[in-house]
Amino acid sequence: MQQINFSKFRKRDPAPSRFRYKFSRWMLSPLIKKAVLYALPLFIIASPFLIYFQDQKNKEQAQEIAFDLYRKIIERPEFMLDALSIEGASDSLNTEIRNILGLNFPVSSFDLNLADLRELVLSLPPVEIAETHIKGGGILHIKVNEKTPALLLKKEMGFTVLSAHGDYIRSVSSREHFSNLPVITGVGAETAASQATAILKVIDKKLSQVRGLVFVGHRRWNIIMTSGQIIMLPENNPEQAIQKILILDKAEQILSRQIAVFDFRLPSRITLRVPTANYGQTNSEIIGVRN
Amino acid sequence: MIELYHSQRAMRAMRSAALQRGVIAVLDVGTSKIGCLILKFEGAENRIDGDGVGSLAGQSGFQVIGSALTKSRGIEYGEIVSMPETERAIRTALQSAQKMANSRVDHVIACVSGGSPRSYGLEGDMDIKSEIVDDKDIGDVLGACIIPSYEIDREILHAQPVNFSLDHRTGLSDPRGQIGKHLSVDMHLLTIKEKTIQDLAYCIKRCDLELAGVASSSYVSALSSLVEDEKELGAACVDLGGGSTNISIFWKKHMIFAETVKMGGELVTRDISMGLQVPLSAAERIKTRNGGVLATGIDDREMIEISSETGDWELDRRIISRSDLIGIMRPRIEEILEEVRASLDNAGFDDLPSQKIVLTGGASQVPGIESLANKILGQQVRLGRPMRIHRLPQAYSGPTCAGLVGLSLFAAHPQDEWWDFSPRSKNFSGQSVSRVFRWFKDNW
Numbered sequence: 001m002q003q004i005n006f007s008k009f010r011k012r013d014p015a016p017s018r019f020r021y022k023f024s025r026w027m028l029s030p031l032i033k034k035a036v037l038y039a040l041p042l043f044i045i046a047s048p049f050l051i052y053f054q055d056q057k058n059k060e061q062a063q064e065i066a067f068d069l070y071r072k073i074i075e076r077p078e079f080m081l082d083a084l085s086i087e088g089a090s091d092s093l094n095t096e097i098r099n100i101l102g103l104n105f106p107v108s109s110f111d112l113n114l115a116d117l118r119e120l121v122l123s124l125p126p127v128e129i130a131e132t133h134i135k136g137g138g139i140l141h142i143k144v145n146e147k148t149p150a151l152l153l154k155k156e157m158g159f160t161v162l163s164a165h166g167d168y169i170r171s172v173s174s175r176e177h178f179s180n181l182p183v184i185t186g187v188g189a190e191t192a193a194s195q196a197t198a199i200l201k202v203i204d205k206k207l208s209q210v211r212g213l214v215f216v217g218h219r220r221w222n223i224i225m226t227s228g229q230i231i232m233l234p235e236n237n238p239e240q241a242i243q244k245i246l247i248l249d250k251a252e253q254i255l256s257r258q259i260a261v262f263d264f265r266l267p268s269r270i271t272l273r274v275p276t277a278n279y280g281q282t283n284s285e286i287i288g289v290r291n
Numbered sequence: 292m293i294e295l296y297h298s299q300r301a302m303r304a305m306r307s308a309a310l311q312r313g314v315i316a317v318l319d320v321g322t323s324k325i326g327c328l329i330l331k332f333e334g335a336e337n338r339i340d341g342d343g344v345g346s347l348a349g350q351s352g353f354q355v356i357g358s359a360l361t362k363s364r365g366i367e368y369g370e371i372v373s374m375p376e377t378e379r380a381i382r383t384a385l386q387s388a389q390k391m392a393n394s395r396v397d398h399v400i401a402c403v404s405g406g407s408p409r410s411y412g413l414e415g416d417m418d419i420k421s422e423i424v425d426d427k428d429i430g431d432v433l434g435a436c437i438i439p440s441y442e443i444d445r446e447i448l449h450a451q452p453v454n455f456s457l458d459h460r461t462g463l464s465d466p467r468g469q470i471g472k473h474l475s476v477d478m479h480l481l482t483i484k485e486k487t488i489q490d491l492a493y494c495i496k497r498c499d500l501e502l503a504g505v506a507s508s509s510y511v512s513a514l515s516s517l518v519e520d521e522k523e524l525g526a527a528c529v530d531l532g533g534g535s536t537n538i539s540i541f542w543k544k545h546m547i548f549a550e551t552v553k554m555g556g557e558l559v560t561r562d563i564s565m566g567l568q569v570p571l572s573a574a575e576r577i578k579t580r581n582g583g584v585l586a587t588g589i590d591d592r593e594m595i596e597i598s599s600e601t602g603d604w605e606l607d608r609r610i611i612s613r614s615d616l617i618g619i620m621r622p623r624i625e626e627i628l629e630e631v632r633a634s635l636d637n638a639g640f641d642d643l644p645s646q647k648i649v650l651t652g653g654a655s656q657v658p659g660i661e662s663l664a665n666k667i668l669g670q671q672v673r674l675g676r677p678m679r680i681h682r683l684p685q686a687y688s689g690p691t692c693a694g695l696v697g698l699s700l701f702a703a704h705p706q707d708e709w710w711d712f713s714p715r716s717k718n719f720s721g722q723s724v725s726r727v728f729r730w731f732k733d734n735w
Contacts, residue, residue: 014361015379016386024386025499028395 074110082106082138089144093126097142100124109134117142126169151193151200152178154185154212166193186215195238196221202239220265229255231262241267295446295488295505299710305503306702309398314356315503316388316396317698318381319511320491321404322366322534323557323653326687326695327384329357329392330702353703354681357392359384360692368553369405369508369535371490378494385498399500400702402694404508404535406487408448410548410638411439416456416475424457424466424474430712432476441482448488448507449481450709453545462543478709479547481507504705509537509549511697516651516675516690517541525643528675529631529668530693531654533557536627538634540643545706548638552630556654559623566619567611569599578657581613584621585659590614624660628667635668649675651693 016024026032053059073079082105086094100120103112114132121130121142129145150164152175161169161178168190172178184196196213199221203210209226216222221238223231233241241264248254254262263271309315310332319326332353361384365376389395415436419428433452455463457471466474488505495502513528522541530537534555540548559582564574581595590613597609640646648668650660655674664672676689677696687695 013379015383018382021382021386022499025389025395028389028393030395033393 074108077138079109080106080138081109081112081134081140084140084142085135087141087143089127089146093124093144093146096124096126097121097144103140106138109140112140125167128163128167149178149181150197152181152183153190153193154183159183160190162190162193164194164197166190182210183212184215185212186221188218189213189215192221199223199233199238199242202242225255229260229262232265234265234267237267244270295448295485296710298502299447299708302502302504303705303711305398305501306400306705309503312398314392314394314396314398315702316357316385316399316500317695317702318384318399318401318495319508319692319694319698320366320371320377320381320401320494321363321508321532321694322369322555323363324533324691325361325363325380325384326692327357327359327381327388328355328683328687328695328699329388329394329396330354330699331356331392331394332703353699355683355687355699356394357388357390358684358687359386359388359391360687361387363533367534368555369403369532369551370487371494374490374494374497377490378497381494381498385500397499397501398503399495400504400506400698401491401495401502402506402508402511402698402701403448403483403487403491404532404537404551404694405553406448406483406551407553408481408483408507408509408549408551409441409445410550411441411480411482412547413437413439413450413478413480414475415478416473418472419474422470422472424469424471426467426712427714428474429455429467429476430714432474433478433709433712434714436476436478439480444485445482446485446488447480447709448483448505449479449510449546449549451479451545451706452709453477453479453547454543464544479545481510481546481549483507504702506698506701507537507539507549508532508694509539509551510546511701512537512651512677512693513539513541513546513649513697514700515677515697516649516693518678519544521645521647521649524645524647526645526647526649527635527640528649528651529655531556531627531650531652531660532694533653536631536652536654538631538638540635540638540640542643548640550634550638552627552634554623554627554630556652558627559620559654562619562623563616567597567609567616568606569597573597573599577616578620581616582620583613583617583658584624584663586614586617586621590617620657621663624654624657624663625667627654628664632667645671647671647673649673651675651677651690653691655690 027036053062084098084101084103084105086097089097100123101117114134118130118132121127121132121144126146127144128147131143133141135141147163147167147169149161149169151162151166153160153162158171158173159175159178160171161181163169175183182200184193189196192215196215199213203223211224211226214222214224220235221233223233225231231245244267245254245262245264258275259272260275261273263273306315313332314329315332316327316329330353361380364380365371365373371377385396413436415432415434417432417435421428429452454461454477455466456475457463457466457469458473460471463469491505492502509528509530512530516528516530517526522544525540525542527538527540532555534553534557536552536555538548538550538552539546560571560574560578563569563578564571567574567577569577577595577597583590593613594610595613595616597611599607601607646669648664648671650664650672651674654660661672661674674690675693677693679688680696680699683696
């Protein structure tokens with residue numbers, strides 16, 4: 001059996017000194033414990049990097065390397081776009097879209113933000129709906145729905161093409177390309193374009209020789225015939241008034257008579273006005289002036 | 292210097308603050324060893340079953356996360372004789388326990404074994420004003436107890452209400468909410484020498500710790516060693532420690548008596564050291580390895596080599612039989628047990644319905660002490676080990692650490708004491724309010 005030298009144990013005091021005791025307690029206090037456990041290793045790991053990047057030259061160099069690497073990756077042929085295909089746009093709109101996007105192909109798909117492109121395309125007035133996506137084979141595909149031209153708004157200078165709901169599509173100087181569209185005019189006519197569309201839909205070629213619609217007093221429409229006759233429609237329910245005219249015309253051929261103004265503003269009290277001596281000229285003055 | 296009685300309530304607050312933080316240390320400063328456990332308290336959600344007590348007798352709310360046991364220094368017979376030495380020993384224990392727990396503790400609950408505790412039975416009674424007994428009435432009746440005149444150098448360590456009587460109904464443990472007119476209380480008061488507790492408090496303060504409670508060592512070792520039935524029916528717990536033997540008597544789940552006999556295992560070691568002429572450390576080793584109290588025929592043939600380092604070969608290489616060793620140890624242990632018997636007799640232990648005696652503490656590990664105790668103390672003697680607490684290391688599960696484990700239980704669920712109730716203030720009554728009101732009326 002091995003001898004145990006008891007005197008050996010006497011030599012060192014096993015008790016920690018006051019300072020060591022306090023220090024160990026301090027080290028065990030929650031904040032210090034966490035700092036030593038997490039913050040210190042983190043700092044040690046991070047400090048070489050921090051020291052290295054203190055130097056502006058090193059920093060720029062590292063940034064350059066990182067940027068090169070980034071470009072190298074995003075400019076791989078797999079990510080490049082070579083062409084733009086546009087679906088559902090007329091030729092003029094096609095050119096407009098290409099101009100507004102201003103893309104120089106080939107371009108990396110990482111450099112493009114499809115949502116931004118879509119916003120850009122949507123900012124063109126004739127575009128109603130636009131979708132952008134990337135097709136396989138490096139093609140940026142844009143699908144648009146054009147607004148359908150439905151009305152031609154006559155302005156003091158030239159014309160404006162409107163959609164059925166009165167959305168602005170484009171301005172034109174003459175009726176040349178849009179001779180099939182009905183003409184409307186009057187102050188604030190574009191705001192009531194939906195109503196005009198509805199009226200025109202009821203008329204629907206049953207009334208021949210309609211020259212156009214005039215919006216009067218921000219509230220109601222006049223129909224102007226090619227003969228210079230005026231049909232004044234009421235503010236409420238103009239469609240019903242038109243039906244009444246059509247019935248009257250069918251029964252009495254009222255429109256082919258020598259009457260200058262058909263006043264339907266009060267549906268219960270239809271008023272007809274016979275032309276004055278200067279037939280036609282007077283009426284052209286009346287248009288849009290009186291309601 | 293702390294004034295124990297006045298700081299008891301503050302210590303209770305400190306204890307609950309520590310529980311809020313979740314970590315508290317218990318420190319058993321003994322004559323032969325200093326033990327420290329660091330307890331971590333969890334919420335009550337760890338209770339497994341929903342019935343009243345819960346698993347592990349409701350003690351499952353905490354676990355031991357750090358423990359240290361170190362040789363005690365500067366303490367004799369449970370009292371501090373050298374403050375710096377004791378402080379160092381406490382520091383050693385606490386530092387290694389903290390290291391193991393990997394957390395810092397600021398609050399410590401300690402127990403004192405020395406200081407010659409003295410028990411008093413107190414009685415107090417009063418008529419209660421409201422029909423239903425409430426907290427204030429308890430406080431009042433505790434305040435109505437007649438305090439015995441104890442020496443000026445003593446302090447109250449424990450003051451536990453033991454039994455309440457309400458209108459001739461006795462044996463109530465908690466009369467709150469009951470209806471009656473006359474409430475009386477039996478209280479157990481334990482005083483110890485002021486100096487002992489102040490020395491300990493000073494040592495703990497020097498270690499940058501806050502004292503969150505003190506308990507009598509007799510009380511806490513009984514807490515861990517007695518089972519519920521024994522506490523209920525009446526039993527004595529004898530903690531045979533190194534420097535002192537702590538006796539406590541429990542009845543109806545309350546301690547009714549505590550005392551300390553200033554004799555312990557270290558006296559046995561000294562006897563061996565003197566008898567065999569070996570150093571104390573060698574004597575301690577022989578005692579723990581080969582000690583016993585009952586000599587049988589085989590012990591004559593069992594030889595023990597005694598090794599010491601005096602340089603004298605004849606002296607260093609001796610062989611004694613185990614019977615010789617028993618012959619040295621037995622008289623001393625008999626003496627200790629007889630002292631215990633005498634003090635139990637003083638306390639009137641014979642009058643209790645149950646005469647159970649539980650031996651615990653380091654010296655209870657001597658082989659054969661059970662049958663020796665049978666002869667001296669009575670037939671119903673058993674060896675007690677502390678109950679298990681969660682995550683207690685195996686090395687601490689022996690009877691040596693009964694005090695430590697009991698202190699943990701005490702830290703978790705202290706019994707209500709005198710200072711947990713506040714009596715109704717006598718200065719503030721309806722009359723004085725009306726007087727203030729009248730004064731205002733007269734002067735404004």
